[in-house]
Amino acid sequence: MKKVYGALIVVVLAGILAAGCSKGYEAKQTVEGTTVALSAKAYPLVLGENALAIKVMDASGKPVKDAQVSVRLFMPPMPGMAPMEYTSQGTAQGDGYTCSVNPAMAGGWKAEVTVARTGQAPALALFNLDAR
């Protein structure tokens, strides 16, 4: 019976560790009343296609579904490296938006999310992302 419990504990611990390693990314920022939540299921990002989920909430916490959302992914200037910058458009999905980003090298990136709504100044939220 003890052996069974031992094996069970090993399995549970392995599960917790595996879950910990594949933990996604989640962060949010509030800019002048607009909250922008950015998440990625797999994190750090990989070189190639990565799907980012973006949720936008107004000052009352209600999801904003009629915005134009774009993500400018860039790497802060590095010595001896040409600047890297890519902009991708988000598409509406469910309660929010999805956007595909494609980092070209491993390292620290910044994702500037722009939320534009008719008749309002665009809200800009900046996030730090790692790619490996």
Ligand SMILES: [Cu+2]
């Ligand atoms: Cu670089």
